[in-house]
Amino acid sequence: MGDETKTKYHGMSDFFARKNPSCSLAHVNQSEVNTNGLCLSDLSERDKSWDKHRGNSDKVADYYRGIEEFEKYAERIDFCSQLLDFCLVVEEQEYKLKLSMARFCRVRHCPVCQYRRSFMWKARVYKILPSVVEAYPGHRWLFLTLTVRNCQITELRNTLRWMNESWQRLVRRKKFPAIGWIRSTEVTRGKNGSAHPHFHSLLLVKPFYFSGKSYMKQKEWVEMWRSCLRIDYAPVVDIRAIKRGHSPNELIPEILKYTVKESDLVADSEWFLELTRQMYKMRAVATGGVLKQYLKQLEQEPEDLIGRDETKTEDEISEGHLIFNWKSEDRKYKLLD
Numbered sequence: 001m002g003d004e005t006k007t008k009y010h011g012m013s014d015f016f017a018r019k020n021p022s023c024s025l026a027h028v029n030q031s032e033v034n035t036n037g038l039c040l041s042d043l044s045e046r047d048k049s050w051d052k053h054r055g056n057s058d059k060v061a062d063y064y065r066g067i068e069e070f071e072k073y074a075e076r077i078d079f080c081s082q083l084l085d086f087c088l089v090v091e092e093q094e095y096k097l098k099l100s101m102a103r104f105c106r107v108r109h110c111p112v113c114q115y116r117r118s119f120m121w122k123a124r125v126y127k128i129l130p131s132v133v134e135a136y137p138g139h140r141w142l143f144l145t146l147t148v149r150n151c152q153i154t155e156l157r158n159t160l161r162w163m164n165e166s167w168q169r170l171v172r173r174k175k176f177p178a179i180g181w182i183r184s185t186e187v188t189r190g191k192n193g194s195a196h197p198h199f200h201s202l203l204l205v206k207p208f209y210f211s212g213k214s215y216m217k218q219k220e221w222v223e224m225w226r227s228c229l230r231i232d233y234a235p236v237v238d239i240r241a242i243k244r245g246h247s248p249n250e251l252i253p254e255i256l257k258y259t260v261k262e263s264d265l266v267a268d269s270e271w272f273l274e275l276t277r278q279m280y281k282m283r284a285v286a287t288g289g290v291l292k293q294y295l296k297q298l299e300q301e302p303e304d305l306i307g308r309d310e311t312k313t314e315d316e317i318s319e320g321h322l323i324f325n326w327k328s329e330d331r332k333y334k335l336l337d
């Protein structure tokens, strides 16, 4: 065994020894370490959620299976993230797993892909936001949620079209105070199987918005949204300010993270199948005003779902690779022997 290989294996067994007391063989060859049945969730705290996401992907694939219009989705999801190749690295004297290779299906409502998309958006936003804050010093952020009454799931597409048109009317209003915005669409499942579509948005307003003429009370937001929707009931609207000097670091990923949360995706197969039909090619994220140039790329699916900040950087010491295989029957990722 060459020196380089030796070091690599020593590192791994040391890693296993620490994470798994039953294999307390810190300085032996890899071949002598019992790696049987080691799970990703045992080895890496921060990768625990992979089991849940992939388990839900199994469910969703089963919903699609056997239905002609969706059969290809079932096949694609079946192959999604079956193998996860992690790089074992030492960072600040600790062993960490960093994803280095995986194959993703990119089916829109695949829970794993949705999780990765959200992860990538987060990374992007952290990169972009400082330049927005620098370009608009002293500006403030508002977090606005706009809703309409629940609709039948079979009416979702029409309802979303109507909401999109109403949003367009809203941002063209003279009184609309934002100079830039990002908006996402979320759909939750009502207890009776209805759909509750709503918009989450972040608005960038001028530094003196709260003391100036353009300030709008909550009631005025309700009235403006009502009139843009052209309805006669008062829709539920939530508006809140982000504290002075704070940028919406946490909020942007929060509003971008999903269109439909995972628990709603897997709650009922009929609802889920109809959701897929209704949401087909509907855009979930829109940007406008001065934020468009910064955030436009968030409107598109990230090309890379692995993520640079999870892959190896130059100052890390790589100790080799660990590959995990999805075991449907155990609902766990297990180390590949």
Ligand SMILES: [Zn+2]
Residues within 6 Å of the ligand: 057, 077, 080, 081, 104, 105, 106, 107, 110, 111, 112, 113
């Ligand atoms: Zn997928």
